[in-house]
Amino acid sequence: MSHLPLTKTLPALTLAFGLMASASAAAELVIGMQQEPTSLDPTADATASIDSMMTQNVFESLTTVAENGEVQPNLATSWEVSEDGLTYTFKLAEGVTFHDGSTLDAEDVVYSFDRAMGEDSVNPSKDIFEPIESVKAVDPQTVEITLKAKDAFFLFNMGQGDSAVVASESAETNNANPVGTGPFKFDSWTRGDRLTLVKNPDHRDAADVALDKVVFRFISDPAAATAAMMAEELDAFPGFPAPELLPQFEADPRFRVNVGSTEGEVILAMNNAKPPFDNVEVRRAVATAIDRDEIIEGAMYGQAVPIGSFYPPHGTAYVDLTDAYPHDSAKAEEMFEAAGVAGAAMTLRVPPFPYATRSAEIIQNQLSEAGIDAKVENVEWGFWIDEVYKQKNYDMTIIAHTSPNDMGNFARGPDYFYGYDNAEMTALWEQITTEVDPAKRDELLKQGQQMLSDQSVHAFLFQLPLLGVFREGVEGYWSSSPVLYMPLKGVSVAN
Amino acid sequence: MAYFLFRRTLGFVLTLLAVSVVVFAVMNVLPGDPALTILGMDASEDALAALREQLGLNAPLVTRYFSWVWNALQGDFGLSHSFRVPVSELISERLPMTISLAVAGMLVTLVLALSLGITAAAQHGRAGDWGVMFLSQLGIAVPAFWLSILLVMLFAVKLRWLPPGGFAGWDDPVAALRSLILPTVALALVQSAVLARVTRSSALEVMRQDFVRTARASGLSRRRILWRHVLPNALVPIVTIVGMQFAALVTGTIVIENVFYLPGLGRLIFQSIANRDLPTVQALVMLFAAIVVTANFVVDLLYVVIDPRLKARA
Numbered sequence: 033m034s035h036l037p038l039t040k041t042l043p044a045l046t047l048a049f050g051l052m053a054s055a056s057a058a059a060e061l062v063i064g065m066q067q068e069p070t071s072l073d074p075t076a077d078a079t080a081s082i083d084s085m086m087t088q089n090v091f092e093s094l095t096t097v098a099e100n101g102e103v104q105p106n107l108a109t110s111w112e113v114s115e116d117g118l119t120y121t122f123k124l125a126e127g128v129t130f131h132d133g134s135t136l137d138a139e140d141v142v143y144s145f146d147r148a149m150g151e152d153s154v155n156p157s158k159d160i161f162e163p164i165e166s167v168k169a170v171d172p173q174t175v176e177i178t179l180k181a182k183d184a185f186f187l188f189n190m191g192q193g194d195s196a197v198v199a200s201e202s203a204e205t206n207n208a209n210p211v212g213t214g215p216f217k218f219d220s221w222t223r224g225d226r227l228t229l230v231k232n233p234d235h236r237d238a239a240d241v242a243l244d245k246v247v248f249r250f251i252s253d254p255a256a257a258t259a260a261m262m263a264e265e266l267d268a269f270p271g272f273p274a275p276e277l278l279p280q281f282e283a284d285p286r287f288r289v290n291v292g293s294t295e296g297e298v299i300l301a302m303n304n305a306k307p308p309f310d311n312v313e314v315r316r317a318v319a320t321a322i323d324r325d326e327i328i329e330g331a332m333y334g335q336a337v338p339i340g341s342f343y344p345p346h347g348t349a350y351v352d353l354t355d356a357y358p359h360d361s362a363k364a365e366e367m368f369e370a371a372g373v374a375g376a377a378m379t380l381r382v383p384p385f386p387y388a389t390r391s392a393e394i395i396q397n398q399l400s401e402a403g404i405d406a407k408v409e410n411v412e413w414g415f416w417i418d419e420v421y422k423q424k425n426y427d428m429t430i431i432a433h434t435s436p437n438d439m440g441n442f443a444r445g446p447d448y449f450y451g452y453d454n455a456e457m458t459a460l461w462e463q464i465t466t467e468v469d470p471a472k473r474d475e476l477l478k479q480g481q482q483m484l485s486d487q488s489v490h491a492f493l494f495q496l497p498l499l500g501v502f503r504e505g506v507e508g509y510w511s512s513s514p515v516l517y518m519p520l521k522g523v524s525v526a527n
Numbered sequence: 528m529a530y531f532l533f534r535r536t537l538g539f540v541l542t543l544l545a546v547s548v549v550v551f552a553v554m555n556v557l558p559g560d561p562a563l564t565i566l567g568m569d570a571s572e573d574a575l576a577a578l579r580e581q582l583g584l585n586a587p588l589v590t591r592y593f594s595w596v597w598n599a600l601q602g603d604f605g606l607s608h609s610f611r612v613p614v615s616e617l618i619s620e621r622l623p624m625t626i627s628l629a630v631a632g633m634l635v636t637l638v639l640a641l642s643l644g645i646t647a648a649a650q651h652g653r654a655g656d657w658g659v660m661f662l663s664q665l666g667i668a669v670p671a672f673w674l675s676i677l678l679v680m681l682f683a684v685k686l687r688w689l690p691p692g693g694f695a696g697w698d699d700p701v702a703a704l705r706s707l708i709l710p711t712v713a714l715a716l717v718q719s720a721v722l723a724r725v726t727r728s729s730a731l732e733v734m735r736q737d738f739v740r741t742a743r744a745s746g747l748s749r750r751r752i753l754w755r756h757v758l759p760n761a762l763v764p765i766v767t768i769v770g771m772q773f774a775a776l777v778t779g780t781i782v783i784e785n786v787f788y789l790p791g792l793g794r795l796i797f798q799s800i801a802n803r804d805l806p807t808v809q810a811l812v813m814l815f816a817a818i819v820v821t822a823n824f825v826v827d828l829l830y831v832v833i834d835p836r837l838k839a840r841a
Contacts, residue, residue, distance in 0.1 A: 414559030
């Protein structure tokens with residue numbers, strides 16, 4: 033690793049740049065990120081920060097999703113759906129090129145789907161391709177996708193990072209050198225420090241893209257993140273890690289704080305397959321023992337919306353069920369006694385996320401007020417995902433489910449770590465996924481929320497908030513996100 | 528001397544082998560599955576199986592260990608499971624950062640600790656001595672993490688003299704040096720506190736000896752006595768501590784790298800353990816072990832240089 037001394041060339045360079053500098057300075061946005069991924073390929077790794085940096089910025093998919101959750105055209109400018117709702121014919125945008133100069137056509141789309149659906153595919157959301165029967169290139173600008181059964185979420189899923197359209201020439205190296213068709217091109221990645229994107233001048237919407245350069249800086253420590261913002265090293269921290277540190281930004285005229293919503297339902301999951309939680313009365317007692325307001329106040333410094341079931345409060349089908357089990361320690365204690373578990377010891381195994389570890393301490397205290405001795409075990413993520421999630425070896429845990437449209441988790445049967453097996457719910461989810469009429473689907477989703485609350489499958493805590501800190505002059509960021517990404521296409525910065 | 532070198536080299540190789548077995552075993556005993564950490568909670572069984580096959584996780588443990596050793600002997604540390612690039616590439620791009628920080632930290636530590644320690648010894652029982660002792664007590668008590676935050680708050684946020692963190696490499700030497708100042712100071716202050724005390728007590732020990740009194744009697748200046756006679760004779764315990772400290776310094780960079788978000792090996796090992804990225808963890812631990820063993824070896828050699836009496840024994 034030798035570097036040429038730049039000192040000799042620098043003066044000449046600065047002179048050259050000085051002469052070339054145009055009237056308008058390049059618009060550069062520096063974004064703080066808490067989590068650094070190890071790969072940059074959204075079709076091969078589930079790390080959320082890959083989506084926030086790459087999806088719809090570097091990579092594009094057939095459709096995209098707007099801030100309000102609406103599906104919009106993207107690489108596909110339009111589509112037609114057959115009578116039976118099983119065949120979708122997508123028209124591709126004209127003259128789209130990949131960042132390496134190659135042209136995008138229907139064959140690339142077919143390749144991307146084959147890669148995601150194939151035997152040896154490692155796509156982290158393989159399930160969303162499950163309903164697809166076949167993908168055919170009709171002509172270079174037309175793709176025909178046929179489904180096995182109607183899928184209400186199909187078009188939405190086609191707008192996710194997992195469905196990004198990639199080229200066969202570059203797919204295998206996208207993990208370190210991503211090549212897509214998006215409004216921004218990958219420029220460089222200094223692992224552990226920064227990742228840089230530059231504007232793609234050949235993009236079909238290049239005229240609407242305000243930013244010339246985007247730099248992501250990776251800062252995991254909340255105190256360091258605060259210092260970097262305060263020292264104006266960063267322009268934006270769209271996923272700020274520490275709600276307790278927000279007031280100092282709110283009090284500072286240089287910054288703007290945004291509290292929005294995400295698709296993440298934070299739940300106190302109970303292992304329904306294991307005593308005592310196989311007994312619905314025990315689960316209801318837990319729901320009665322907890323006080324959501326106190327949890328939100330203590331763990332999130334008041335910055336979160338309570339939920340009473342498994343559906344985001346900003347969704348169109350939301351039913352407020354937060355009063356289904358009003359907090360009452362004395363009553364909860366009676367319920368535990370009636371169920372024969374009074375004074376029992378339970379373990380609460382939590383992953384290393386602040387929302388989870390902080391909630392756990394408060395819940396432990398609330399359970400003890402209802403006569404239950406809960407032990408909190410803080411475990412690291414690798415342990416959690418293996419021991420709790422895969423081996424289902426736990427009593428209770430706290431986790432945020434960040435994917436959109438994920439009520440289907442409750443239809444996964446005993447194989448899923450909830451240990452919840454209910455034929456009625458499975459049938460209902462089947463109906464929800466195949467119901468293409470939004471009004472009817474919302475009706476079914478309401479039934480689902482009611483069912484989960486009635487059976488108190490888990491204790492539902494709050495919707496994970498989206499906390500963002502922005503320097504004054506940064507505009508165009510979404511205030512809430514219905515997906516895992518946040519397009520930078522419409523973002524601008526005033527220097 | 529030849530025998531001494533041979534023995535040390537053999538010890539070096541055996542230590543590294545032992546370390547490699549332990550790391551391999553520990554990483555495999557730990558609950559956690561690299562495929563699962565990469566593909567997350569919505570991954571399907573067949574995607575997980577496909578990834579495990581790709582990463583070569585389906586081969587028996589012993590086979591994997593021996594193929595790792597065989598490749599490592601040829602300088603090939605394999606592909607990182609999570610980054611999917613050669614581990615050697617990951618290490619080489621981060622090594623300059625960590626080495627720069629450790630070396631700068633060591634130099635500042637030596638300068639600070641030796642001058643403070645000798646000053647305290649010279650001022651024995653007086654204000655200067657008390658002052659140094661108080662400062663070093665403070666340095667030992669203050670967590671590096673907290674001190675770092677204070678430094679950032681003052682010099683980066685309030686005064687805007689230095690960047691709050693990050694390191695963009697040596698392409699721009701001025702910027703690189705500026706980014707290194709705060710982390711180096713944070714690293715060195717804590718380390719100097721320990722070393723200053725050792726220097727002081729070791730110097731006091733020497734000052735009680737006859738030859739110092741003789742030197743005083745023959746009218747040499749205080750300063751000359753301190754730097755030319757006391758310090759060289761006080762070096763043996765100091766060098767021992769410095770050798771041990773170098774290892775502490777390398778591990779100390781892990782905390783510092785996190786607070787100052789520096790792209791060094793400390794953060795890499797953290798991330799790789801969390802991701803169960805065995806090839807990367809394995810290579811990094813071997814590297815750290817090699818550094819520590821080498822530091823001890825250098826210390827032993829220095830003894831021989833410092834103290835001629837040991838030459839005969841070597």
